[in-house]
Amino acid sequence: MSSGSNLLFTEAEWDxxxxxxxxxxxxxxxxxxxxxxxxxxxxxxxxxxxxxxAYSSLGMPLMYxxxxxxxxxxxxxxxxxxxxxxxxxxxxxxxxxxxSYLLEENTMTMQAxxxxxxxxxHNHFFKNNYLFRQWTNAEGILEYLAFAKKxxxxxxxxHGREAVESVLDAAHALMNQGxxxxxxxxxxxxxxxxEKRRRRxxxxxxxxxxxxxxxxxGVEPPGAPPTLEDDDEFGGDxxxxxxNLLYFLEKHSPTLKAWQRxxxxxxxxLAQYFYPQRQTKVMNExxxxxxxxxxxxxxxxxxxxxxGSLLEFLHSHTSVVFxxxxxxxxxxxxxxxxxxxxxxxxxxxxxxxxxxxxxxxFPAFAGSGDWIGALKDAWSNYRDESFIEQFLSPRLMRExxxxxxxxxxxxxxxxxxxIHNEGGYRKVRSLLAGQYDVGTTDxxxxxxxxxxxxxxxxxxxxxxHRGVPLHHAAKELVVxxxxxxWGHDVVLQEAAD
Amino acid sequence: xxxxxxxxxxxxxKSLANRQRFLRRARAQIREAVQKSLKDSAVADIVKERKVKxxxxxxxEPRFRLDPKAAGERDFVMPGNxxxxxxxxxxxxxxxxxxxxxxQAADYAEGEDDFEFxxxxxxxxxxxxxxxxxxxxxxxxxxxxxxxxxxxxGITTSGSPAQINLIRTMRNAHGRRLAMRRPSLSDVKAxxxxxxxxxxxxxxxxxxxxxxxxxxxxxxxxxAKRRWVGFIDPVDVRYNSFTEQPVPTSQAxxxxxxxxxxxxxxxxxxxxxxxxxxxxxxxxxxYERVDIVFIRHTHDAQEVDEQEFFYSRQSGGTIVSTALDxxxxxxxxxxxxxxxxxxxxxxxxxxxxxxDARRCVxxxxxxxxxxxxxxxxIEILDEREMEVFASEDSGAELWRAYRTVAGLWSNFxxxxxxxxxxxxxxxxxxxxxxxxxx
Numbered sequence: 001m002s003s004g005s006n007l008l009f010t011e012a013e014w015d016x017x018x019x020x021x022x023x024x025x026x027x028x029x030x031x032x033x034x035x036x037x038x039x040x041x042x043x044x045x046x047x048x049x050x051x052x053x054a055y056s057s058l059g060m061p062l063m064y065x066x067x068x069x070x071x072x073x074x075x076x077x078x079x080x081x082x083x084x085x086x087x088x089x090x091x092x093x094x095x096x097x098x099x100s101y102l103l104e105e106n107t108m109t110m111q112a113x114x115x116x117x118x119x120x121x122h123n124h125f126f127k128n129n130y131l132f133r134q135w136t137n138a139e140g141i142l143e144y145l146a147f148a149k150k151x152x153x154x155x156x157x158x159h160g161r162e163a164v165e166s167v168l169d170a171a172h173a174l175m176n177q178g179x180x181x182x183x184x185x186x187x188x189x190x191x192x193x194x195e196k197r198r199r200r201x202x203x204x205x206x207x208x209x210x211x212x213x214x215x216x217x218g219v220e221p222p223g224a225p226p227t228l229e230d231d232d233e234f235g236g237d238x239x240x241x242x243x244n245l246l247y248f249l250e251k252h253s254p255t256l257k258a259w260q261r262x263x264x265x266x267x268x269x270l271a272q273y274f275y276p277q278r279q280t281k282v283m284n285e286x287x288x289x290x291x292x293x294x295x296x297x298x299x300x301x302x303x304x305x306x307x308g309s310l311l312e313f314l315h316s317h318t319s320v321v322f323x324x325x326x327x328x329x330x331x332x333x334x335x336x337x338x339x340x341x342x343x344x345x346x347x348x349x350x351x352x353x354x355x356x357x358x359x360x361x362f363p364a365f366a367g368s369g370d371w372i373g374a375l376k377d378a379w380s381n382y383r384d385e386s387f388i389e390q391f392l393s394p395r396l397m398r399e400x401x402x403x404x405x406x407x408x409x410x411x412x413x414x415x416x417x418x419i420h421n422e423g424g425y426r427k428v429r430s431l432l433a434g435q436y437d438v439g440t441t442d443x444x445x446x447x448x449x450x451x452x453x454x455x456x457x458x459x460x461x462x463x464x465h466r467g468v469p470l471h472h473a474a475k476e477l478v479v480x481x482x483x484x485x486w487g488h489d490v491v492l493q494e495a496a497d
Numbered sequence: 498x499x500x501x502x503x504x505x506x507x508x509x510x511k512s513l514a515n516r517q518r519f520l521r522r523a524r525a526q527i528r529e530a531v532q533k534s535l536k537d538s539a540v541a542d543i544v545k546e547r548k549v550k551x552x553x554x555x556x557x558e559p560r561f562r563l564d565p566k567a568a569g570e571r572d573f574v575m576p577g578n579x580x581x582x583x584x585x586x587x588x589x590x591x592x593x594x595x596x597x598x599x600x601q602a603a604d605y606a607e608g609e610d611d612f613e614f615x616x617x618x619x620x621x622x623x624x625x626x627x628x629x630x631x632x633x634x635x636x637x638x639x640x641x642x643x644x645x646x647x648x649x650x651g652i653t654t655s656g657s658p659a660q661i662n663l664i665r666t667m668r669n670a671h672g673r674r675l676a677m678r679r680p681s682l683s684d685v686k687a688x689x690x691x692x693x694x695x696x697x698x699x700x701x702x703x704x705x706x707x708x709x710x711x712x713x714x715x716x717x718x719x720x721a722k723r724r725w726v727g728f729i730d731p732v733d734v735r736y737n738s739f740t741e742q743p744v745p746t747s748q749a750x751x752x753x754x755x756x757x758x759x760x761x762x763x764x765x766x767x768x769x770x771x772x773x774x775x776x777x778x779x780x781x782x783x784y785e786r787v788d789i790v791f792i793r794h795t796h797d798a799q800e801v802d803e804q805e806f807f808y809s810r811q812s813g814g815t816i817v818s819t820a821l822d823x824x825x826x827x828x829x830x831x832x833x834x835x836x837x838x839x840x841x842x843x844x845x846x847x848x849x850x851x852x853d854a855r856r857c858v859x860x861x862x863x864x865x866x867x868x869x870x871x872x873x874x875i876e877i878l879d880e881r882e883m884e885v886f887a888s889e890d891s892g893a894e895l896w897r898a899y900r901t902v903a904g905l906w907s908n909f910x911x912x913x914x915x916x917x918x919x920x921x922x923x924x925x926x927x928x929x930x931x932x933x934x935x
């Protein structure tokens with residue numbers, strides 16, 4: 001192929017025609033060469049201010065109003081203006097169509113990179129990963145957010161801003177304890193949302209003191225709705241213990257009004273929607289970064305982008321996957337882009353060009369040559385924890401020079417428990433995997449009882465993992481929030497397991 | 498199918514509602530921070546945006562989280578091992594919050610302690626002026642509106658001859674004439690010429706005579722029509738219409754009066770300056786136009802420019818009433834009360850020639866106070882004096898005299914200040930929202 005004549009773009013400035021041409025070329029590579037499977041794409045060009053907007057509302061294009069988003073915006077804006085942080089590389093929304101944002105200031109090369117990264121990399125991951133498929137509803141999320149925004153605005157109008165704000169504050173504090181980890185949450189479809197809304201409206205007309213008996217029935221969870229008629233024993237019908245505090249409060253709080261329950265439900269649904277993202281940071285970014293890297297290189301190989309573009313892309317790519325070492329002042333944990341990209345590239349290497357060691361560790365696909373199949377299988381069926389446990393190779397551990405530390409609170413030193421050597425690979429790998437298990441990194445807090453016949457004290461248990469307690473000051477603050485939602489005393493006990 | 502959408506033209510400020518909520522939420526902390534930063538910084542900077550640092554209190558977003566520093570054990574993996582072997586021990590980095598549980602509020606932190614962000618100028622000023630209101634402003638500005646202006650209000654069919662709108666009138670007349678087929682002067686002239694020509698023909702044939710008779714008839718008809726279809730008819734006439742509209746007075750003049758005799762040092766002048774500037778800023782927010790007149794005085798008074806006002810020094814005695822005289826003079830000459838809202842701010846160290854205070858009081862009561870929207874007097878003391886004159890009632894002659902004026906006029910205020918930190922509270926109190934402002 002002769003160079004120059006086939007270039008998709010030559011200028012640094014972008015225009016819509018160049019975007020369109022480039023998108024089509026990227027799509028061609030993504031679907032035919034990489035065999036990706038994506039939601040339809042919607043690419044939006046936005047200004048930096050709009051990027052900040054989106055950034056500060058959890059990356060969603062629409063969101064109900066709350067002061068914490070304003071706080072985030074103020075913080076981001078200050079950082080951005082001071083030049084401390086570059087704007088988000090890209091924002092992509094797990095929805096169908098999959099919306100990705102292009103920043104207007106980007107050069108054409110960067111736009112190509114972002115389209116490859118977001119509109120194909122992330123998009124494929126959202127559509128295929130089991131967690132997203134199982135736990136989120138890409139078709140319904142935007143509609144649901146529109147409903148949430150409207151509903152909360154209506155509540156503010158009806159009940160006053162402060163009242164709504166205090167419920168939201170409390171609910172936000174419990175977001176990480178507001179997800180179902182093991183059973184599948186019901187997905188809010190449009191019909192159901194409308195139906196719910198209608199029922200809510202009727203419901204609000206009624207007196208709320210009859211709430212105990214007339215809780216909206218049949219919405220969730222699957223199975224019999226909780227009834228509270230025979231609450232002789234603590235938690236007899238509350239299906240205790242319950243790990244989803246927001247769900248429990250929504251269904252069983254003796255003091256909340258119908259609209260407050262709905263607000264809790266909104267926050268809970270959001271928490272559930274974001275839950276898979278929290279569990280797949282490394283994989284999601286790794287997948288997207290790998291995809292953009294592969295696509296950009298293929299485009300270059302086919303003479304579709306110039307050498308200058310490739311260099312610009314590589315410069316940006318390298319800074320994204322940079323991993324400072326632990327004693328570097330820039331170190332702030334393991335960079336998910338770096339680890340993810342390294343692992344994805346490593347899988348390709350193992351499939352195409354394995355060493356003896358790789359054959360021993362990864363007999364399933366080492367040398368198979370089908371790296372696309374191996375990667376797609378990983379992207380579909382794993383989350384960070386299991387992915388690392390399964391696919392982190394000794395070679396990568398050596399490259400990253402990983403070592404594991406044992407930390408006991410009382411002692412003044414950390415102990416090096418394993419390093420990147422023959423005896424330590426398995427241990428380092430499984431400890432690193434454990435670091436990505438939200439089941440152990442999030443405190444395990446459950447509702448264990450409620451003295452409904454007595455003073456209505458609510459009992460919570462924190463099952464301590466290896467004796468690590470909750471942060472004391474934060475705990476007190478959050479418990480205050482729970483008390484506000486429950487309306488009575490709340491006792492949170494910490495017990496070792 | 499790619500689907501590109503250009504969102505750049507979408508309305509901006511989507512997060513404004515959130516920002517307002519945040520500002521409201523952190524109101525107490527922000528107010529504290531803004532007021533502190535105003536006290537410490539140059540007054541002129543108030544019209545800039547500023548970075549404020551607020552404590553996280555009130556805008557905390559607590560979550561349950563684990564605290565491995567407090568107790569228990571954990572494992573973690575880090576990259577970049579160069580030298581360590583299994584079994585090695587590494588000293589934990591010193592952290593000032595060892596012991597964890599002790600100081601709760603302080604160590605809540607983790608990126609959530611103090612929070613710094615940029616506030617826009619309006620936001621700063623709004624907080625600054627939050628519960629301040631210009632005294633008696635409502636009365637002059639919104640209720641009493643003695644000033645009116647004539648504004649055009651279209652065209653009417655009746656009015657005085659002086660207001661005739663010629664163009665409209667003529668246009669209407671022209672239209673009417675066309676519609677009524679009024680013969681024009683040139684039409685008539687053409688007929689007359691033709692008649693004339695025929696009359697001059699020497700051998701008059703039968704044919705010409707008949708023609709002439711017809712022409713005469715036509716001409717007569719035309720002239721008759723011209724008589725009863727007027728060139729201008731009363732129905733054509735239009736007049737310009739004007740209505741009287743009230744205009745609120747939206748300009749203010751601020752008289753800055755200051756004693757510049759030897760007893761007023763740099764410190765005193767600096768304090769006075771800040772006071773004037775705050776007042777000026779405040780007026781600027783309320784009025785479209787604010788004039789400032791600087792009057793300095795020793796034993797006699799002069800109008801000077803700002804530079805001279807603050808930085809030159811004069812020797813001489815102190816006669817306050819000369820400044821009041823000067824102010825009245827200037828006011829009469831240039832600032833009529835019907836056009837201007839008048840504010841006065843006077844700073845002094847409290848000394849004046851004996852007997853002069855009485856004259857000042859007379860002038861204030863009789864001439865000045867009826868003109869002024871507000872008159873503020875600050876007496877600048879040093880800190881030692883401040884303690885001596887702890888009570889409002891005690892003080893030098895001028896202070897006591899002014900106190901009597903303050904008793905009579907609600908828009909007259911007196912205050913003592915001794916250090917920069919006093920200025921803001923003074924200001925705050927001077928312009929406190931008056932309960933019955935309406």
